[in-house]
Amino acid sequence: MREAKNYIAGEYDVAVIGAGHAGVEAALAAARMGLNTVILTISLDGIVALSCNPNIGGTGKGHLVREIDALGGEMALNIDRSFIQSRMLNLSKGPAVHSLRVQADKKKYHMEMKKILEDEPNLTLRQAEATDILFEDNRARGVVTRTGGVYLAKAVVIATGTYLGGMVYIGEVNYQSGPDGMFPSLLLSDSLKRKGFQLRRLKTGTPARVHRDSIDYSVMEVQPGDDEVVPFSFLNADKVFDIKQVPCYLTYTTEATHDIIRANLDRSPMFAGYIEGVGPRYCPSIEDKVVRFSDKNKHQVFIEPEGLTTKEMYVQGVSSSLPEEVQVEMYRKIKGLENVKFMRTAYAIEYDSIDPTILKRTLEHKDIQNLFFAGQINGSSGYEEAAAQGLIAGINAACNIKGLEPFVLDRSEAYIGVLIDDLVTKGTDEPYRMMTSRAEYRLTLRQDNADLRLTKRGYELGLVSEERYKKMLEKEKLVRDELTRLSKIIITPTEEVNKILESMGSTPLKTAWTLYDLIKRPELTYESLIPFDIGRQYLPKEVRLLVETEIKYEGYIKKQMIQIEQFKKLENKSIPEDIEYKLVRGLSNEAMQKLEKIKPDSVGQASRISGVTPADINVLLIHLEQRRRSES
Template sequence: MKYSANSVWENSDSYDVAVIGAGHAGCEAALAAARLGLRTIIFTVSMDSVALMPCNPNIGGSSKGHLVREIDALGGEMGKVIDQAFIQSKMLNKSKGPAVHSLRAQADKDKYSRIMRETLENQENLDIKQTEIVNILTEDGRVTGVENFSGMIFPCKAVILCTGTYLKARCIYGEVSANTGPNGLQAANHLTDCLKNLGIRMYRFKTGTPARIDKRTVDFSKMEEQFGDERIVPFSFTTDPEDVQIDQVSCWLTYTTKETHQIIRDNLDRSPLFSGAIEGTGPRYCPSIEDKVVKFADKERHQVFIEPEGLHTNEMYIGGMSSSLPEDVQYAMYRSVPGLENVKIVRNAYAIEYDCIDARQLLPSLEFREISGLFSGGQFNGSSGYEEAAAQGLIAGINAARKLQGKEPVILDRSEAYIGVLIDDLVTKESKEPYRMMTSRAEYRLLLRQDNADQRLTKIGYEIGLIPEERYQRLLKKEELIEKEIIRLKSATVGTSEKVQNLLVSRNSTPLSSGSTLAELIRRPEISYKELETIDEGRPEMPEDLKNEVIEQIDISIKYEGYISRQKRQVEQFKKLEKKKIPEDIDYDKVKSLRIEAVQKLKEYRPVSIGQASRISGVSPADISVLLVYLGGK
């Protein structure tokens, strides 16, 4: 059969779910949908961009480590992959309380991407296609398919947009401006027009990355060596801790100098960030070195981390010095840093602009309010970071699948997960800059620790269908052991025997004047469960694969019991407002005593609950009281 040059060929293969973009969000979205039994296809402008790390070579970090563990607890992939691809690992903030402990791992970037790509390629129900999607097809407000650059149509029932930083991407340094995606990969230049035609509001955001340098030209003797943890904790709850006890690669710490800052100040007129050549808004919490020097003019130096990009490359990443300055200025600037005096640049630093959306157009399920079957996740939603992207992609993939299965969406609230905080912030608050997850954004962070992500979310992952039976039963056994042992510790007593007093003195703890329960001893900051071994004759035997996890939860539960109980009471009040649903057909103009601004904001955002309404800027506590009275009288 002959086809004319103007004909549009409809692919004979139809899909349930189409994912556009194969970055960290797209990978999680596609895997989730496919694993839930939906026939899925994932599109990428380049197979070389699958799970690419175009910026920092690490996974996790403060609050981001929480997200990775939550992704894993729900059945996602990021934690498993980084456990196989890391080259250094650290638990951050160990000197502080458990609420802010957070894993961070340096990655072998090529290995991470390769493992994730192999996972996609071998996933049942999942096809991968290198092509640029230029059009979302809809009919009567519902998604019906996608069209690529050559005019081929792929029929589908749901689409997940995970375009990252590729939409109309432009990389800039100095006077150089190239219409490419990250690392010189092809940009996606045509989809934006389709989205705007669908009525979707767009933003123009910016991010940036430092130069990559040749390891052979670095003088490490002038830097401080940064080691990984002696005992490594894996990200995934399914990873055997013994499998990640590897020989680690060092990172290095150095600092900018007064000379560095002067070079930058002398060349600000050549920086596109300050000349007006960059239109997009950049991330406040990950500023360029130009921004740091201007905004923190009183600081004589800034930290600079020299981090390996992998085991089989000499490229190193200059953490803390992202820039869009011209190439000659970059050389002068970097060479003014101790240890980099003779450095050679492999890849120039650059800023990148890209199109993204106003995420307030999304429901908490990450489906567009006005277009049935169209979902969105990742940096395209106005966030930043690999971990934030992966978390959104996972939820978007789950909910796209559940929509097609006729099931209710999975919506995690702010008291259940950092993922809940992340998505709630994106869909209810205006983001005028790329959104970054931080522990300070989580009101209930003592409950949302990285160590208990499995207890919070694995049951949900099991109910969804992403957690296998064996893993679920392991969790139930762990919870049973924790509960039984805490009950025993609260009733088991010790007296003032010589053995007990010697233990306390050896730990610089006040000796007992009368009997005490073991739980009361554990509440002391200097005493832990393991340290009671010599005086606790009733300690039960525990399975080796659960022992350390159980002990960690016992220590935290007992030491922070009062604070945890207080936060649980706060959550109960929070959930009352979350459960108070607002009817979809409510007419806010008829709600007497609502302020004009509140009416405008409520009509614009259409919150699904009183709790969500209370977090919308411009809606006051008095407005919420009015709404509660109105709904109570309906």
């Protein structure tokens, strides 16, 4: 094979490798911050490909999408342009875990995002396979492509998804491939290894796509969208979405399905030992589920449309790497799929990733300046986790070049902060998935207040417009003013008042109460108390819900704010970059080794490293105080 002759293809501020969900957010952030940016992708047809499930959001993930939107990212706006069904999850639970999840028209989602990239003034979109990274004086300096193009750049963001060293497995068959039949990125993987990067293998998978007309929906449960559509983007809060939503369907595997799987486990690459990569714990293959939950005689299966212009249906819950003929046989034992016709075979894909603990919380490499990593190469799973990292990597690439302070979100500010802190501080041995349970301060990090938390930060970066910022400030004022107004309305214990309260299943009043305090009662809501507040002005639904949540959870929120204040004290105690942990007397050997490896930038981050005990933190605090005094 002859190698291409290198030539200078262009000089840029930022070069982004990969146009998946991480890459596009990184490129758009850098370009919108005024930097000349190029984004390189193996295929223009693979831009933000929904290679696995055709949906955006879900528990925990929906919070990330809202935060990306508040900071000026594109994911929320794009799914609002291309969704075909919308559902708010966990409404029977508290507001901290309410999460929006929507089905996407995957082709439209791709086309709409491609258009956004093409129209961005400071962005060059290029189909080219990156094969090497250029370094100079321990600093990233550009990217080389397979055809010899040299894209010089002041910063490089690597967002290769599952393409890097991609290997597809279907039973005994395996071959080098990216997701969904795309080319893999093999030469870049080899180049990174030659340059000393330690790569690890991870694995994910996807179910079959089947023909819509071969399914018996009459034996399945219909899963309709919500009557009232809640948009992902705060910019669309007042928009009415007049679309006919497409239903999904719920069915189940059977004992016959499980028998076929058990009889063919020796032909599964995972169980036969062909795959060395670790798969996602929270999205296991059907083989994993049958083995791990052997007491269950059925598992949920969701049938989801891939779009309005295709008859492909996604069979959620039956991801598999079994041989093709076994897949067809077992799918046909699922209720309603007895005559199913395959359009795409399920497969597992193994790919290269890095140990994310080599990164700062800006997602920059600790030892190589202006080299950033984002998305599945960092050990995460999912479109939303990737997009969040891409946004932060793109922002910080721009901050470095412009001489601005690094942009870091901590665990008390955003789910994005939790995601990145978990990855770079704790690392991961399996594809990391965001869940609400990972956030300590989830009552204050709700999806409904992401704009109030983060819009100002996006505005300061130049990613949020003046108009949007003012809109957020107006919303904030409406909430604040309404809370004040409700606290001043006194309800006295008259016979009429108590009659109304009793009709609502609430206890009669014996003394005067404010309307604010009445809303705290579990059985009462902001809306149900209109009879006591007839003259109230109209407020948008999002404002009314925020007001009610702030009142009902006031006590818990106050406790959480005290916890956050304590958290901030340690988080704000920075650790000098030149610290030598071997000179810190009293540290355990394990703590010393872990601290040397992770190089935390604050005492708070140090306290979250596995193997670093509270006693070690006390020793570290004493050392830092002694150092401060000696230097002052």
